Amino acid sequence: MKTRDELSPDTSAELLEVFKALANPVRLQLLQWLRNPEEHFPVEEAIADPHEVGVCVSHIQAKTGLAQSTVSAYMASLERAGLVRSTRVGKWTHYRRDEERIAQVVGVLSHSL
Template sequence: MVFKALSNETRINILIWLKHPGLHFPAEELRDYDANLGVCVSDITKKAGLSPSTTSDYLSILQKCGLIEATRAGQWTYYRRNEGAIETLNTLIRKSL
């Protein structure tokens, strides 16, 4: 399932954007950024240029395979990378391929 999640350029871009949010999202959108929470789904949607439903589908796919984590805060959902899972995948690829 992980490789299927990574077969889409936008999903890969989301992972890249979440690695260094300060480089990929305007400062005004990250004004209240908290690394423990991550980036708000609305900011990811805007950056991706996709509909909210498509963005939610993409984030769900990444979350189901463990590459990102979601945190709900009030009415907002925030996403951040699961660095442990990404490092495990990186190790697996290096050793197996």
């Protein structure tokens, strides 16, 4: 029998996706950097507001020193988990944290673990 605090199968699957995304230390670091993008990325070189639109993948790539394809794969993983959102500005993709979704995940964890 399911108790009030048990997770539904859908919620469990969503949490597993979040845990998989955060299990990689670089992806975890990227999410931390995106919390305060102006402290970690060159705002003066940005073509859009890093809080409103996000940080350009080329700036993320420059900071990490990783290949563009690797950065894109890492950001796609974070996006599948619902932790970031992407926005296209011209030919560039920008990423920002989804604070509402992150708060939901934290809330589910605080009530179920």
